[in-house]
Amino acid sequence: MLSRWASKISTKHTPKPGLLRSSAHHASFYAPAPRRSPESPWQARNNSVNAGLSPAWSLAHLLPSESPSSGLVQSDAQRNTIYALSTPPGKAGVAVIRVSGPDALNVWQSMVSKSSKRNTTAKAEKKTGQSFVPKPWRMYRCQVVHPQSKEVLDSGLAVYFRGPRSFTGEDTVEFHVHSGRAILNSVLSALSTFASLRLAEPGEFTRRTFESGRLDLTEVEGLHDLINADTSSQRQAALQAVGGVLKHRFESLRGTILRSLSLVEAVIDFGEEEVEDDVYQEAKALARRARTDVQLLLADYRRSEIVRSGLRLAIFGPPNAGKSTLLNFLAKREAAIVTNIPGTTRDVLEVTLDLGGLPVIVSDTAGIRSTDDVVEKIGIERAIEAVEKADVKLCVLDVAELDKAHPASEELITIMRRIKPFLLVNKIDSEVSSPPQATFLADQKHGVAGAWAVSLRTGMGIETFMNELGMKLHETYATHLELQRDDAPLVINARHREHLTAALQFLDAFLGQGAKGVFEEESTGSPEDIVLAAEELRYAAQAIGAITGRIDVEDILDTIFREFCIGK
Numbered sequence: 280m281l282s283r284w285a286s287k288i289s290t291k292h293t294p295k296p297g298l299l300r301s302s303a304h305h306a307s308f309y310a311p312a313p314r315r316s317p318e319s320p321w322q323a324r325n326n327s328v329n330a331g332l333s334p335a336w337s338l339a340h341l342l343p344s345e346s347p348s349s350g351l352v353q354s355d356a357q358r359n360t361i362y363a364l365s366t367p368p369g370k371a372g373v374a375v376i377r378v379s380g381p382d383a384l385n386v387w388q389s390m391v392s393k394s395s396k397r398n399t400t401a402k403a404e405k406k407t408g409q410s411f412v413p414k415p416w417r418m419y420r421c422q423v424v425h426p427q428s429k430e431v432l433d434s435g436l437a438v439y440f441r442g443p444r445s446f447t448g449e450d451t452v453e454f455h456v457h458s459g460r461a462i463l464n465s466v467l468s469a470l471s472t473f474a475s476l477r478l479a480e481p482g483e484f485t486r487r488t489f490e491s492g493r494l495d496l497t498e499v500e501g502l503h504d505l506i507n508a509d510t511s512s513q514r515q516a517a518l519q520a521v522g523g524v525l526k527h528r529f530e531s532l533r534g535t536i537l538r539s540l541s542l543v544e545a546v547i548d549f550g551e552e553e554v555e556d557d558v559y560q561e562a563k564a565l566a567r568r569a570r571t572d573v574q575l576l577l578a579d580y581r582r583s584e585i586v587r588s589g590l591r592l593a594i595f596g597p598p599n600a601g602k603s604t605l606l607n608f609l610a611k612r613e614a615a616i617v618t619n620i621p622g623t624t625r626d627v628l629e630v631t632l633d634l635g636g637l638p639v640i641v642s643d644t645a646g647i648r649s650t651d652d653v654v655e656k657i658g659i660e661r662a663i664e665a666v667e668k669a670d671v672k673l674c675v676l677d678v679a680e681l682d683k684a685h686p687a688s689e690e691l692i693t694i695m696r697r698i699k700p701f702l703l704v705n706k707i708d709s710e711v712s713s714p715p716q717a718t719f720l721a722d723q724k725h726g727v728a729g730a731w732a733v734s735l736r737t738g739m740g741i742e743t744f745m746n747e748l749g750m751k752l753h754e755t756y757a758t759h760l761e762l763q764r765d766d767a768p769l770v771i772n773a774r775h776r777e778h779l780t781a782a783l784q785f786l787d788a789f790l791g792q793g794a795k796g797v798f799e800e801e802s803t804g805s806p807e808d809i810v811l812a813a814e815e816l817r818y819a820a821q822a823i824g825a826i827t828g829r830i831d832v833e834d835i836l837d838t839i840f841r842e843f844c845i846g847k
């Protein structure tokens with residue numbers, strides 16, 4: 280049944296020997312068509328549509344067919360040359376389509392032809408439309424043509440990367456064509472006609488890079504983070520990972536554990552009498568060093584989280600001080616309602632912003648004051664809650680409040696004394712007897728962490744406030760990464776933390792009960808104790824190895840690569 284059906288289609292559009300129209304899901308990036316039964320009415324409609332279309336637009340390749348030569352359709356595993364659109368679909372100047380695998384050069388020879396020259400001399404015309412063997416790593420101005428009909432699909436650029444010097448480590452061809460729906464569809468459809476090609480799975484290009492050993496897992500994750508970075512600190516952290524800083528730190532950590540393990544194994548192999556006494560001490564010292572390193576990395580996790588997911592900044596203060604005006608200024612839009620009626624904001628309003636390159640989740644809160652209004656009371660409770668859980672607390676005060684004997688409610692003063700927030704004195708444009716010295720006020724009044732005087736209305740003092748606040752945040756959370764330094768603070772993720780925690784437990788077990796007595800002068804450790812201790816070290820090394828992918832980590836690979844988009 281299938282072969283009869285396939286031969287029917289091939290009368291509409293005969294493929295060249297060796298070329299095969301691919302099955303449905305490889306054919307169209309935009310609208311993968313489901314496999315249909317040969318009897319379906321869809322088939323008849325499709326055939327009649329095909330009759331009037333040029334091969335490039337033909338839908339025939341969406342139907343399952345058979346290889347004219349072998350009579351067999353290749354499985355996905357056999358079609359190990361992959362292709363995909365690597366740029367977002369849509370109208371744009373340029374789109375990049377990647378082909379990676381053993382058949383990449385064959386694709387080039389079937390689909391890249393010399394671009395027509397402006398001059399129309401007979402010689403130039405003769406050259407036009409010819410296929411040619413490219414020099415690797417060189418960009419060619421060319422025409423991208425359909426492999427069978429030779430119809431020109433677009434004119435653009437193409438480059439051939441000869442493996443292993445390519446991203447994936449395999450032969451790779453990139454087509455840089457104009458980004459338009461019809462162009463992309465036609466090029467992707469043309470690629471689907473190759474028997475050995477299939478559409479890449481999400482992240483498959485990067486997976487091949489990992490499998491070829493060109494990137495370790497921390498670098499792969501860095502690449503993913505780099506693509507998804509929203510702020511400069513995230514970009515820096517991702518570059519740090521892509522540049523191998525994480526890899527080197529984890530590899531050196533694993534090296535320390537393995538050195539310790541090798542010393543313990545020497546004791547196991549040669550017996551305690553045969554090895555020097557200080558071998559025990561050295562093994563122990565190395566394990567301790569590794570343990571300290573792991574602890575440092577784990578202690579730094581909050582900073583990593585801040586770089587990755589953002590810092591919480593809560594704006595609080597008495598009513599009418601300009602808190603919502605500040606939020607709107609930071610968000611560069613009217614996110615919060617602003618009126619001159621005290622008590623305008625009732626609930627907590629959150630906006631995520633990029634402040635000085637850091638992702639910051641800013642909350643505007645209800646003004647804190649004594650009130651009998653039930654709704655306002657709830658709002659104030661929520662405000663206090665938001666301030667308590669924020670990393671950065673910023674109190675906004677109206678400058679006029681500072682002249683009063685009791686500038687704000689008792690409750691507010693108590694909070695300020697306890698949490699020592701940053702202080703922003705607002706409305707310095709309004710008429711007050713003498714402009715306040717913000718730092719003086721800060722020190723004298725509530726012992727705040729830093730203070731500025733601004734007018735959110737006129738913009739006075741705001742630049743200084745923004746710059747200094749940004750710097751203070753970076754200092755406090757050490758989020759300025761020095762990418763070049765080997766001992767630069769690392770930005771780790773939850774997966775790294777999980778393995779580090781496991782490693783810490785194994786190291787603790789090694790240094791604790793398992794090896795108890797073994798490394799003491801008056802050693803009472805039995806040979807069994809030493810063997811068990813060695814096991815703990817081996818597990819610790821494995822846990823660190825899992826971070827970089829140095830051990831068998833098949834189960835975690837899928838999770839990581841699934842996060843990527845198709846074409847990466």
Ligand SMILES: Nc1nc2c(ncn2[C@@H]2O[C@H](COP(=O)(O)OP(=O)(O)OP(=O)(O)O)[C@@H](O)[C@H]2O)c(=O)[nH]1
Pocket residue numbers: 597598599600601602603604605616617618619620621622623624625644645646647705706707708709733734735736737
């Ligand atoms: N003169 C002057 N007025 C300002 C300044 N900043 C804000 N205002 C005004 O102060 C009033 C209160 O501003 P909001 O931003 O709503 O104050 P808030 O702290 O959010 O007040 P609640 O939501 O009631 O707690 C509005 O009329 C603002 O236009 C400033 O720098 N100078």
Ligand SMILES: [Mg+2]
Pocket residue numbers: 602603604615616617623624643644646
């Ligand atoms: Mg408000």
